[in-house]
Structures are given as C-alpha cells and as structure tokens.
Amino acid sequence: MNRPSWVGTTTFVLALAGLGVAAYLTIVHYVSPKLLVCNASGVVNCEQVTTSRESMFFGIPVALLGLIWFVMMALLCSPRAWRSGSRRIEVARMGVVVAGMAFVLWLVYAELYRIRAICLWCTAVHLIAFGLFVLVLLYGRATAPEG
Amino acid sequence: MTNRTAQKKKSQTQTKGKGSGAKRKPSRRRDRPGFAAFAIGAVVLVVLGMVGFSLYNHVKTPSTPGTSASVRVVREVTSVPPATLDSVGAGSGVSAPKALPPGTPPIESGGKPLVLYVGAEYCPYCAAERWATVVALSRFGDFSGLGLTTSSSTDIFPSTRTLTFHGSTYTSDLIVFEGVETQSNKLSATGSYESLDTPTAEQQQLFSTYNSGGGIPFLLIGNKYVVSGSSFQPDVLQGKSWQEIASALSDPSSEIARQVLGAANTITAAICTLTNGQPSNVCTSSGVTAAASTLPPAS
Numbered sequence: 357m358n359r360p361s362w363v364g365t366t367t368f369v370l371a372l373a374g375l376g377v378a379a380y381l382t383i384v385h386y387v388s389p390k391l392l393v394c395n396a397s398g399v400v401n402c403e404q405v406t407t408s409r410e411s412m413f414f415g416i417p418v419a420l421l422g423l424i425w426f427v428m429m430a431l432l433c434s435p436r437a438w439r440s441g442s443r444r445i446e447v448a449r450m451g452v453v454v455a456g457m458a459f460v461l462w463l464v465y466a467e468l469y470r471i472r473a474i475c476l477w478c479t480a481v482h483l484i485a486f487g488l489f490v491l492v493l494l495y496g497r498a499t500a501p502e503g
Numbered sequence: 504m505t506n507r508t509a510q511k512k513k514s515q516t517q518t519k520g521k522g523s524g525a526k527r528k529p530s531r532r533r534d535r536p537g538f539a540a541f542a543i544g545a546v547v548l549v550v551l552g553m554v555g556f557s558l559y560n561h562v563k564t565p566s567t568p569g570t571s572a573s574v575r576v577v578r579e580v581t582s583v584p585p586a587t588l589d590s591v592g593a594g595s596g597v598s599a600p601k602a603l604p605p606g607t608p609p610i611e612s613g614g615k616p617l618v619l620y621v622g623a624e625y626c627p628y629c630a631a632e633r634w635a636t637v638v639a640l641s642r643f644g645d646f647s648g649l650g651l652t653t654s655s656s657t658d659i660f661p662s663t664r665t666l667t668f669h670g671s672t673y674t675s676d677l678i679v680f681e682g683v684e685t686q687s688n689k690l691s692a693t694g695s696y697e698s699l700d701t702p703t704a705e706q707q708q709l710f711s712t713y714n715s716g717g718g719i720p721f722l723l724i725g726n727k728y729v730v731s732g733s734s735f736q737p738d739v740l741q742g743k744s745w746q747e748i749a750s751a752l753s754d755p756s757s758e759i760a761r762q763v764l765g766a767a768n769t770i771t772a773a774i775c776t777l778t779n780g781q782p783s784n785v786c787t788s789s790g791v792t793a794a795a796s797t798l799p800p801a802s
Contacts, residue, residue, distance in 0.1 A: 388586075388753055401584075403584050403585065403586065407585045407784055411784070412782065412783070412784070415783075457546060461546065461550070464550055464553055465553055466559040468553050469553075469557065470645060473582065486546065489543070489546065490543050492541055493543060494543075
C-alpha cells in the first residue's frame with residue numbers, strides 16, 4: 357500500500373498551523389498574558405494556564421518548546437523531506453512526534469489536575485500535535501505497511 | 504527514494520539474511536498497522552481517561568461537605584488572574600510582614616521552606632488574613648479541601664465570611680504550608696469555642712518562639728518574615744457574602760481587591776525570598792515587585 361499523496365501536504369499544513377499558534381503563545385508569554393484572546397475566568401482560562409508554574413519546563417517556557425517542536429515538525433514534514441524517503445528523516449520524524457505526544461499528555465494532565473483550567477489555544481496545539489502523531493505513525497515510513 | 508526502490512532494497516536485505524530471519528520480516532511488517540493503531544488508541548484512551556476522571560471529580564465535589572457555590576468561590580480565590588494582582592500591586596491599607604532578626608535558623612519541613620499559619624475559625628482577623636493567604640499560596644502550589652466558614656457571630660466584625668484551612672491540604676514543589684485552625688466558630692457548653700486542630704509539638708514551638716504576643720492570626724514565612732494579626736482590617740469584608748468577596752477579587756478597583764490582593768502580593772513577595780525568586784513569572788511580576796518594595800529587608 358502506498359502512502360496517500362495527501363499525507364505529506366496535510367502534515368506540512370498541520371505543522372505550519374501549529375507553528376502559528378505556538379508562535380502566538382510564545383509572543384504572549386514574553387510580552388503580556390493580556391494579549392491572549394481567550395476567556396480568563398472559570399474552567400476555560402488561558403491566562404491561568406499560560407502563567408501557571410507548569411508553563412515553564414526546567415526554566416524554559418512551554419510555549420517556546422512548542423514553537424521549537426513545530427519548527428522541527430515543519431522541517432521533517434516538508435514536501436522535500438517526505439519526497440527524500442531518507443531513513444534518518446523517518447526515524448527523526450517518528451521520534452520527534454512520539455516525544456511531542458508524550459509531552460502533550462503531560463500538559464493535558466497538568467491542565468486537568470494541577471492547574472485545573474483549560475487553555476483553548478493550548479488545546480488547539482494539542483489537537484494539531486495529535487493529528488501529526490496519527491498521520492506520522494500510520495504513514496511515517498517510506499514504505500507504508502502492508503495490510 | 505521511491506516506494507518501489509525501498510521495497511526492492513528491503514527484499515534484497517531479507518534474501519541476504521538467514522533463513523528464519525527472512526521468514527519473520529514480512530510478518531513483522533504486517534504487524535505495524537496494528538502497532539500504530541495500538542499506540543494511537545492508547546493515547547486516545549489515556550486522554551479520555553484523564554478527562555473522564557476529571558469530570559467525575561468535578562461532579563462529585565459538590566456532594567462532599569462543600570456546595571457548588573463553595574466550589575466556585577474556592578476556584579475564584581485560588582485562581583485570581585495575574586493581571587488583576589499586577590493592577591493592585593501593594594494595594595492600600597495593608598501592613599507589611601515583619602522581618603525576622605538576622606541569624607534566625609532555617610525553618611523547613613521535608614527540605615523545603617515552611618510557611619506556618621496558626622489561627623481559629625471564630626477569629627475575625629484570621630478571617631480577613633485567610634483570603635490573602637490563600638490567594639498568595641495558590642501562586643506557589645495547589646490547595647485541596649478548602650472549606651468556607653465565618654468568624655464568630657458574637658465577636659467584633661461578626662460573621663465575617665472566610666475560608667478555613669481545617670481539613671485542607673496543600674502541595675507545592677517549592678514550599679510546605681501547614682494551616683492550623685485551633686478552634687471552630689461554635690461555642691461549646693463550657694462557653695469556649697470547640698477545638699479543631701491540635702498543633703504538633705514543632706508547630707507549637709514555632710508559634711511560641713516567633714509570636715511573643717501569642718495572638719492570632721499568626722503567619723510564619725520561613726525564617727524571613729512573620730505576620731502577627733491581620734494584614735488589613737476585616738471591616739472591608741463586613742456584610743459581604745463569600746461570592747461577593749470572591750467576585751470582587753477580579754475587580755482591581757474594588758476596595759476588597761485593593762486590600763486582599765495587596766496583602767496577597769505582600770505575602771507572595773515575602774514567600775519569594777524563601778524560594779529564591781521561584782516561580783520567576785510570579786516573583787518578577789509587577790504586582791509582587793511593587794509589594795516587595797514595602798517589605799522590610801529580610802535577614
């Protein structure tokens with residue numbers, strides 16, 4: 357079974373979309389949480405999430421880590437990267453996406469159980485990361501698995 | 504490399520391998536879609552499990568001693584937006600904590616700086632101080648089991664609405680907080696208020712050592728600062744419901760916010776001297792920085 361032609365384009369578009377949101381969250385982190393277009397009270401509370409203790413990971417803003425991750429994914433999922441069929445790129449793409457998904461799970465846990473608030477922008481990033489995870493896992497190899 | 508070339512290479516590699524290995528490879532490849540589906544399914548299940556358990560807890564909480572209203576009040580008090588705290592800064596009518604003398608030995612629990620509160624539910628000054636203390640501590644960790652109560656109905660500032668540390672727990676990576684409510688707001692047959700929490704020997708020792716007057720509320724902030732009495736006058740809370748107080752905390756122009764959040768920023772600044780300025784986004788925020796300038800120099 358060959359990889360569908362839309363997979364490369366879709367993953368690249370997803371990575372670029374994630375890059376945009378992550379860039380927005382990074383700017384908000386460094387400039388002011390007031391720039392966030394999001395509810396700031398109740399369970400959905402972006403500001404509470406983006407200014408929480410969990411918004412830093414070993415002193416690095418999580419938003420910046422997200423930005424770096426999406427830059428890597430955009431490079432690894434670029435049309436050129438998909439066309440190359442390089443084994444190294446396959447392994448890197450798979451490794452990066454699995455590591456990213458693991459981190460997303462930790463962030464979802466932190467939102468639900470430690471911060472007790474949900475950030476819609478972060479959720480958008482998590483969904484995009486999950487989309488990339490699914491596509492890369494299913495179609496990430498140069499030779500798609502046999503059914 | 505095209506798919507066909509890749510398959511060809513794979514096929515060549517398999518032909519070169521030993522017999523048994525060559526036979527196993529195709530079956531491993533057939534397993535891969537199953538593995539991918541398993542991994543994706545596992546992620547979905549983990550997320551659904553976390554969301555489901557969180558929702559279950561959310562629904563379950565109101566049936567425990569608190570009500571849905573109390574849950575809402577606690578949520579608002581423990582999640583005051585940083586922008587609101589920054590707008591208030593040092594606030595107004597707030598007394599700064601007193602610095603402990605140089606040479607005060609470290610006051611820790613489990614290797615972390617200890618913040619100790621000793622008070623009682625009947626005490627109206629404790630009622631005022633708890634609002635600010637909860638707001639401040641929520642910036643360093645998480646409370647669970649916070650309840651609502653009032654000060655005595657027969658004392659000065661009667662029935663001041665407040666929170667209670669009795670039955671609550673607090674977790675933080677940076678500090679340890681111990682809240683002791685020695686008595687309730689209910690009078691017993693003997694005419695004294697009913698007993699609640701009994702201080703441990705260590706807590707009693709700290710209370711006696713650093714609170715020569717013996718009054719409450721008493722808030723010991725590690726070996727750096729101490730609050731004896733409330734940081735602001737309870738009259739600002741008079742006649743207000745819990746929800747009215749909690750809601751006022753999101754309006755930086757309200758008198759309640761100026762006093763409660765001003766005191767919270769001051770306590771936060773004092774705690775930041777124990778945590779080496781961590782979390783940095785809290786300790787370097789404009790509200791905490793403004794409040795820090797009102798603190799006497801720490802030892």
